Amino acid sequence: MFFRWDWLRPVLTAPVVPTLGPVHPHALTVDLFEDTLTAAAYDRYFLHYDKDRRWSMEKNEVVLPRDVVHERDQTLIPTLTRRGRGVVKVYAYGHRGDILDQAAELAAKLAALHGVVGARVVRPLGPETVPRGVRIQLQDFTARSCPRPAGPVDVLSAWPDAVQSTFAVFAEAMSADGLAFLHSQMQAGRGGPVLTAVDKNRVVGAIGPMEIHPDAIGARQLMPQYFAVLPEMRGRGLGRLLWRAAMHWGQARGAAYQVLQTEVGGPSDRLCRAEGLTTLGFTHTVAV
Structure with a gap:
């Protein structure tokens, strides 16, 4: 075993694992960190519980095991992504005053080394x-019930063909929120159902894909979704309606939980705060 849990656990201020992202606190074990090293040894190998395996045949981000810094009061775990022009990230766990400087120095060195x-x-x-x-x-x-909300929301496939055909235009308009990517995956037959909000026979909002998969310890997790409402339709409660419909979908199908990420202060963040979700922590990313 590479990682010492008695060193690592005290500095895990938020349940974030390199290459895997945030996880439920009940699944946060030394095995998850060890598994990322095993995956790196096979290069672009997906762990069976990795949420990213929905979208690709190969893992884009891998840990650089030889460059991990693991000490009693700090752990620095670098990862490498080759997609695009590439990026090195150093996940900095610890309370030392100079940890950010050390992590930045390591990130710059490894970025140069890997080109x-x-x-x-x-x-x-x-x-x-x-x-x-x-x-x-x-x-x-x-912890609580998620009743089905009343309103113009249903799975895309339940709407008439003429309404379904408007999803492509909606997805392109909301490409910055990932909906164009989601649409491409749907056309390729990947992903679960997508919940859509409709106004005047056109799709104006969506959340999906709706999928439940087991996490690292077998608990049923509702996977993260893409979520967007057309700008001109905001302020009418459609985002909240879609969100509640998604939560009902997950609970009704036996999901135990969902862990998600929202930009602090953004629309989704404000919605989730208003809906009473629990904050587990934050991740702050700094370019070197």
Whole structure:
């Protein structure tokens, strides 16, 4: 075993694992960190519980095991992504005053060594800190009921063909929110159903794909979704309606929880806060 849990656990201020992202606190074990090293040994290998395996045959981000810094009061875990012009990220866990400087130096050195353009430091922060970066939120389906909301929301395939045909235009308009990518995956037959909001026989909002998969310890997790509403349709409660419909879908099908990420202060963040989700922590990413 490479990682010492008695060193690593005290500095895990937020449940974030390199290459895997945020996880439920009940699944946060030394095995997850060890598994990322095993995956790196096979290069572009997906762990069976990795949420990213829905979208690709190969893993884009891998840990650089030989460059991990693992000490009693800090752990620095670098990863490499070759997609595009490439990026090295160093996940910095610890409380030392100079940890960000050390992580930045390591990121810059490894970016030059591997010939990639990007170098970043990812700093997990606890829920008690000043909110910044990306908030990690938990929806616990065992804690309360998620009733089905009333309103013009249904799975895309349930609408008439003429309405379904408008999804392509909607997806292109919301490409910055990932809906064009989602549409391409749907056309390729990948992903679960997509919930859509309709106004005047056209799709004006969507959340999906709706999928449940087991996490690292076998608990049923509602996977993260793409989520967007046309700008001109915002302020009418459609985003909240879609969100509640998605939560009902997950709970009704036996999901135990969902872990998701929202930009602090953004529309999705404000919605999730208003819906009572639990903040597990934050990740703050800095370019070097």
